[in-house]
Amino acid sequence: MLSNVALKTLRDRRRSLFWWVVGIFGYLLGIGAFYPIVRDNQGQFEALLETYPDEFLAIMGVGSEENLFDPIGFMQAEAFGWVVPLVFAIYGTVQGARAVAGEEEDGTIDLVMATSLTRLGLVWQKWLALVLAELVLGGAVFAALAVDSVLFGVEIPVGNIAAGVLMAVLLGVFFGSLALAVGTGTGLRGLTVGVVTFVAAGAYLLNSLGGLVEILDALQPISPFYYYDASNPLRYGLDVEHALVLGGLAVVFLGVGLLAVRGRDLGVGGIRLAVPTIRKASG
C-alpha cells in the first residue's frame, strides 16, 4: 500500500471510507427493512403522499417516479433519488479537495514532490484513488441492495442495480474531479469544498425543480444530476450516453487539474484574493 501515491492515498482514507461504507450500507439496509411495511400498506401511503406538494416530492427525488410501491420505485424514492447521489457527490467533493490542495495545506507536499514523482503523476494518481474509493462505496451500495433483496424482498434485476450504482459512482467521480481541478488550481481546500458544494447544491435544485418550473426545464441538462437519473437506470438500465457525459466531463476535469498543476507554485496557497482596503471617508 506504500508503493505509489494512489494506494497510499487509499490507505490514508481507509478508516474514513470504512465509516462511509458502514453509513450507506446501514441506511440501505434500514430502508430495505422498511419496504414490506410500505408494500403492505400501499393505500395509506398513497393517501399520505397525496397531501405533499409536488415541489417537496421533487426535492426528495420522487417527483418523476411513476410507481413508488414496487421495489424499484421504492428504492428510487428512498435512496437513489437523493441520499445515494448526495453521499457519492459529497464524498467525491471532500476527497477531490483533499487530494492535492489538502497535501499543500498540510505541508506534506514538500517531501512528496521533492522525490522523483512528477506533478502529473501526483494528480492522476490522486484521481485514480478517488475513482477507486468511489467504486468501493458503489460496491457497498450493490451489496446492500443484494441483502435487501434476499431479506426484505426488494427485488431489482442485478443489471439495473449495477446501472444505478455505476451512475452514482460516475456522479461522485464527476464532483470529485471538479474538486480535484479546483483544488489543484488554487491549492486551497476550504475554498474548493465551498465552491463545489455550491455548484452541487445548485445543480441538485435545478434538476429537482426542473420538471416543475418551466423556465428551469430547459436548463435541466446542464445539471450533472440530470445525467445521473433522468434515464432512471434502476428501472430501465444503463443509458450509455448519460454515463459517457458524466464520465467524459470527469476526465475533462482531470485534464484541467493536470494542466493547472504544471506551472503552479506548490504549497503557497495558490491564488491570492485581493482584499479591498476600506478607507474612512474624509470629513
Place this chain on the structure above:
Amino acid sequence: MTKNYGKARGVTELDLEVRPGEVFGYLGPNGAGKTTTIRMLVDLIRPQQGTVEVLGGSPRDPAIRRRVGYLPGEVEFYSRMSARDFLTYIGNLRGKGGDALSERLSERLDLDLSRRIGDLSKGNRQKLGLVQALMHGPELVVLDEPTSGLDPLVQQEVYRLLDELKDDGVTVFFSSHVLSEVERVADRVGIIREGRLVEVEELEALRHKAVRTFEVVFEEVPHIAEFEQLDGVRMADVHGAVLHCQVIGSIDQLLKAVAKNRVRDLVSHGADLEALFLDYYRGEED
C-alpha cells in the same frame, strides 16, 4: 533569478553558484528569502525570471530530483504513519530505497522508527526529516535550517554527519540563521538580506574582513594621531597609556605603528564574525 509573492517576500536578482563538493552556508535573518531560494532548488516553486540549474540539469527533471536530498524548513509528515512506513513510501516514490542507510542514520540520531509520527516530538520529527533527506545517498543535499529543534548533542551529531558528507564528496547547501553553526561546518557562505544576496565569500576570507579588537598598554602615553590615520583602524581611543581600537582586515600597519613605542602589554580579541554579520543584516543604511 527573481521570485516575488507580493510584499517583502521572495528573492530579487539572486545570482549564486555552489561548487560541487562544497558545504555552502546560506545565512540570513528570518524572512530574508532563504526558504524561497531553497524551495526553487527542488521545483516546488519556480522563478519568475532566471533559471535554476541543479546537478547540471533542471530540478523539474525527476531524474535530477532523485539525486537530491531535501529537508524543508518546517517539515510536515503524515502524522498517522509510522516513521518507518513514511521512509518506505518516500523511498518508493524516489524509486530508490535506502533501508540499510536509513536504519543506520536513525540509529545514529537515536530515532525510533517504529513510532507513529504524530507521537514524535518536534526534535524527533526533525531527525526523521534528516534521515529521509540523506537515506538514498544523494549527490546534493539541500537543508533548510537543519538543526532547528534539535538538542545540542544531536546538533553536534548532525555537524559530524555534514562533515562526513563533505568527505564523501557530497555537495551541501544549507540555510541557517545561527552563525556558529555556519562557522562550524561551512566552506563558503552567502548572506541574504531582504531577498538580495549581499555577500558570498569563503569563510576564511570573511574572517579577514571581520573586526578585531586591540587593547595596547604602552609605557608612555602615545599620540593618538599615529593610529587614527592607519588603514583599517577605527574607533581608536587613548585613555592614559592605553590604546583601544578596532581593526578590519590586515593588522600589519597597526602592529608596526605600535612597535615604534615601548609596549607593556597587548591583548587582541579574535575576529568577531558576529559583529560583521550583524552589519550585513542591518544593511548599509545603518
